[in-house]
Amino acid sequence: MxxxxxxxxxxxxxxxxxxxxxxxxxxxxxxxxxxxxxxxxxxxxxxxxxxxxxxxxxxxxxxxxxxxxxxxxxxxxxxxxxxxxxxxxxxxxxxxxxxxxxxxxxxxxxxxxxxxxxxxxxxxxxxxxxxxxxxxxxxxxxxxxxxxxxxxxxxxxxxxxxxxxxxxxxxxxxxxxxxxxxxxxxGEGRALGEVEVLSGNVKLAMSHVVPDLVQKVLKDQDPLHILGDGSQVRHxxxxxxxxxxxxxxxxxxxxxxxxxxxxxxESTTVLELAELIWKKIKGQDEEFRYVSDDPFQYDVAKRxxxxxxxxxxxxxxxxTPLETMLDEVIPWIEQAVTDGRI
Structure with a gap:
């Protein structure tokens, strides 16, 4: 081969x-x-x-x-x-x-x-x-x-x-x-480096939106901080x-x-992603609460x-559906948070 x-x-x-x-x-x-x-x-x-x-x-x-x-x-x-x-x-x-x-x-x-x-x-x-x-x-x-x-x-x-x-x-x-x-x-961990980036009371992993949203919900951030108004479209x-x-x-x-x-x-907005993660971790009966932080300069509206x-x-x-991805990612992030890797 x-x-x-x-x-x-x-x-x-x-x-x-x-x-x-x-x-x-x-x-x-x-x-x-x-x-x-x-x-x-x-x-x-x-x-x-x-x-x-x-x-x-x-x-x-x-x-x-x-x-x-x-x-x-x-x-x-x-x-x-x-x-x-x-x-x-x-x-x-x-x-x-x-x-x-x-x-x-x-x-x-x-x-x-x-x-x-x-x-x-x-x-x-x-x-x-x-x-x-x-x-x-x-x-x-x-x-x-x-x-x-x-x-x-x-x-x-x-x-x-x-x-x-x-x-x-x-x-x-x-x-x-x-x-x-x-x-x-x-497979993502906290990026090595001297700079810390805060979103509300949670230090970001400086990686990607999914692990950062998951860790914020797992750490009981309420309301959940998202960048911008959440209308950004991603695949x-x-x-x-x-x-x-x-x-x-x-x-x-x-x-x-x-x-x-x-x-x-499949297109998904950041707000839809955030609510889906919130409900998966906290349950369907927990009201989804969020606040919008100022977006970064190059936070593209649509990809x-x-x-x-x-x-x-x-x-x-x-x-692979987004829900299936999250069913794999959330337990992994939860363990990473427990271990102090994120």
Whole structure:
């Protein structure tokens, strides 16, 4: 079976991707510098087809060495987090992630041109490339037609896609771009860092909206603090579904030099999400109470994807219901809160 290098393998989406690859019989090499969460235990750590390397994706020589024996490269390493995270670290996100993507492409080009086994790079982008859109749903290609993102994170993720296409244009390095929307799942912890972000009386995990809302309800925040008026529209997509879409895009012959929105087709407002979490934890009879905090500057009002291309080309559908995701996530967050990890 083929061998896949996954950078950012200890990250949130990376963990799901490694699990999916191993389930399909691939040999997997994971690379991560453990800078966000520190050491993370995974169920597959001792899997015979998995090898973890602690290292930095900005190290081009290390990446080249690892890629020399790989057939595929899933370039997922990045500083990444929820809205509070990419406001707090606006410059670091841009500078670090640019160095990571440049190093990733340099190593892949080096190995590919040397006649190695590498067939293709699958790049992980983000729905934030559509941050400034004024048209919905966002279709593949809109990221090059609408205004560029205003946040440094969204702008850098758009740059990832330009790196992918430029490496093909100049060096014929094959690519696929996978564009996840609002991942929900287990595996997130409190991000390492010196900055604390408060929402009411609760310190945010600086990750994503679902774990932050869950922990606030579990810690009996009443009324519940939400950012803005709660009308923001998102497409919350299960991590296992996203991983399946990413790996399918990696291996599908018709995905060559294509980009795909990977997402559930279901829209949910932040207020609907908050009430659903409240009711699941507190019960249906407990009145839902909330207050609105000032939103962050780049809290996008609407992120709605068109998912037709992924369905048509890849046969991929993200169909795990939000309630099912929460039934998995809430107990995990509850244990993490008990253990002091969030």
């Amino acid at each position: 083929a061998t896949v290098l996954v950078t950012g393998s200890a990250g949130f989406i990376g963990g799901y991707v490694v699990q999916d690859l191993l389930g399909r019989g691939y040999d997997v090499v994971g690379l991560d510098n453990l800078s966000k969460y520190g050491p993370v235990a995974r169920s597959y750590d001792e899997h015979p087809n998995y090898r973890f390397v602690e290292g930095d994706a900005r190290d081009t020589d290390l990446l080249s060495e690892l890629l020399a024996d790989c057939d595929h490269f899933i370039a997922g390493a990045a500083m990444i987090g929820g809205i509070s995270y990419f406001h707090t670290y606006a410059y670091d996100l841009l500078a670090t992630n640019e160095r990571i993507i440049a190093s990733s492409c340099d190593a892949a080009i080096r190995v590919f041109r040397a006649g190695g086994r590498l067939r293709k790079v699958t790049y992980l982008s983000s729905s934030m490339v559509f941050e400034s859109t004024d048209r919905w749903p966002s279709v593949e290609g809109d990221e090059r037609r609408v205004a560029p993102p205003l946040s440094s994170y969204g702008f850098q993720k758009l740059a990832v896609e330009y790196f992918a296409r430029a490496a093909w244009d100049q060096y014929a390095l094959p690519y696929t771009i996978a564009r996840p929307f609002n991942c929900v799942g287990v 919350y997509t299960y991590g296992g579904d996203l991983a399946a879409g990413i790996v399918t895009a990696m291996e599908h012959p018709d995905a060559l030099n294509e980009d795909f929105n990977l997402s559930t087709a 709605v994807p068109n998912v037709d291309k992924a369905q048509r080309v890849l046969g991929f559908t993200a169909d």
